[in-house]
Amino acid sequence: MSIFNVAIHPYRYISCDKFHNTILLSLVTKKKEEEESEISIMENMDESFFQETEHRPKQSTIEAEDIPIIDLSPILTSDSSEITNLVAQIGDACKKWGFFQVINHGVPSTCRQKIERASKEFFLLPTEEKRKVSRDEDNPMGFYDTEHTKNVRDWKEVFDFVVENPTLLPASHEPHDTELRELKNQWPDFPNNFREACEEYARGIEKLSYKLLELIALSLGLSSKRLNNYFKDQTSFMRLNYYPLCPIHHLALGVGRHKDPGALTVLAQDDVGGLEVKRKADGEWIQVKPTPDAYIINVGDIIQVWSNDRYESVEHRVIASSNKERFSVPFFFNPSHYVMVEPLEELTNEESPAKYKAYNWGKFFTTRNLSNFKKLNVENIQIYHFRNGDL
Numbered sequence: 001m002s003i004f005n006v007a008i009h010p011y012r013y014i015s016c017d018k019f020h021n022t023i024l025l026s027l028v029t030k031k032k033e034e035e036e037s038e039i040s041i042m043e044n045m046d047e048s049f050f051q052e053t054e055h056r057p058k059q060s061t062i063e064a065e066d067i068p069i070i071d072l073s074p075i076l077t078s079d080s081s082e083i084t085n086l087v088a089q090i091g092d093a094c095k096k097w098g099f100f101q102v103i104n105h106g107v108p109s110t111c112r113q114k115i116e117r118a119s120k121e122f123f124l125l126p127t128e129e130k131r132k133v134s135r136d137e138d139n140p141m142g143f144y145d146t147e148h149t150k151n152v153r154d155w156k157e158v159f160d161f162v163v164e165n166p167t168l169l170p171a172s173h174e175p176h177d178t179e180l181r182e183l184k185n186q187w188p189d190f191p192n193n194f195r196e197a198c199e200e201y202a203r204g205i206e207k208l209s210y211k212l213l214e215l216i217a218l219s220l221g222l223s224s225k226r227l228n229n230y231f232k233d234q235t236s237f238m239r240l241n242y243y244p245l246c247p248i249h250h251l252a253l254g255v256g257r258h259k260d261p262g263a264l265t266v267l268a269q270d271d272v273g274g275l276e277v278k279r280k281a282d283g284e285w286i287q288v289k290p291t292p293d294a295y296i297i298n299v300g301d302i303i304q305v306w307s308n309d310r311y312e313s314v315e316h317r318v319i320a321s322s323n324k325e326r327f328s329v330p331f332f333f334n335p336s337h338y339v340m341v342e343p344l345e346e347l348t349n350e351e352s353p354a355k356y357k358a359y360n361w362g363k364f365f366t367t368r369n370l371s372n373f374k375k376l377n378v379e380n381i382q383i384y385h386f387r388n389g390d391l
């Protein structure tokens with residue numbers, strides 16, 4: 001049963017079980033009746049969506065300065081003083097926020113419009129159609145509507161595909177098992193340009209990701225290509241996110257609080273808004289306001305480890321909305337499965353020793369995916385599990 005195919009969109013497939021009717025009713029009743037139907041939602045709604053009280057969204061959002069918007073046009077002109085200035089802006093944003101937005105990034109806007117349209121058309125298909133490309137434990141690429149973050153279900157549907165098809169990953173999370181497996185994409189029959197839109201977009205974003213990686217390397221005082229080799233057999237993947245209308249937006253989240261485990265995330269969000277970043281200065285949740293045609297970039301756990309904590313991977317989450325559906329497309333730029341992630345030699349010394357022990361990216365990723373999939377009642381693997389003591 002999908003929770004999402006209720007008659008809240010004129011083109012949407014309508015499913016008629018008791019559960020869906022409860023949601024539907026709650027959306028159409030007036031103020032007084034709302035209170036009664038609220039009780040009915042509470043009684044019928046799957047509790048797996050409920051966030052602990054302390055993690056539920058606040059009723060009011062904080063008015064705050066936005067995360068920095070950085071103009072990437074200097075990389076087109078190659079003016080060295082402008083590049084120096086750009087690198088400094090990126091370094092400052094990585095330190096202060098772990099997040100920034102980029103404009104004049106060189107990814108054609110037509111490419112983005114095409115994937116956004118294809119994504120909408122795909123998610124508005126009947127659930128049976130989307131389920132034809134469902135992901136499962138054997139093939140984690142495809143459609144999925146029961147993703148959990150920290151063991152609480154997210155109010156969203158996703159479609160995942162790898163950018164290198166196939167992508168090699170460890171077959172199991174067992175440390176001594178050296179067997180590998182291939183992740184392969186599966187593509188839906190509809191909409192018919194879906195695959196083309198996804199593949200074209202992935203190539204454009206991959207190019208931008210390498211540029212950003214080089215700028216980040218420079219901002220850490222490294223040579224521009226220092227990190228590129230780690231991505232030779234990249235395990236990057238793209239995710240299409242769909243956040244349907246949510247009648248329990250005060251209890252659930254589109255995506256629960258989390259940090260991205262890979263190196264870098266390049267995200268396209270639509271004009272609805274809902275992404276919130278935990279401000280490093282005071283731990284408040286700050287909205288990332290949508291900027292037309294900009295990409296939101298965030299440092300993932302791997303850059304935190306490579307930089308020996310100079311740059312931190314920052315927690316973020318997505319608020320669910322009761323009146324606007326939302327679509328987003330994150331690209332998770334991940335290294336080759338065999339990369340051992342550890343603080344870079346150039347960034348450690350006697351005064352500033354390595355804060356982490358080396359870990360194998362492929363095993364880390366596989367363990368994380370497995371615990372998400374099985375909804376294990378244990379905390380997900382995290383980089384702090386590899387932190388050296390007494391530092």
Ligand SMILES: O=C(O)CCC(=O)C(=O)O
Nearest residue numbers: 241255269275318328330
């Ligand atoms: O949809 C968004 O804005 C962000 C999603 C996200 O953080 C994720 O998928 O890791």
Ligand SMILES: [Fe+2]
Nearest residue numbers: 258259260316
């Ligand atoms: Fe994320």
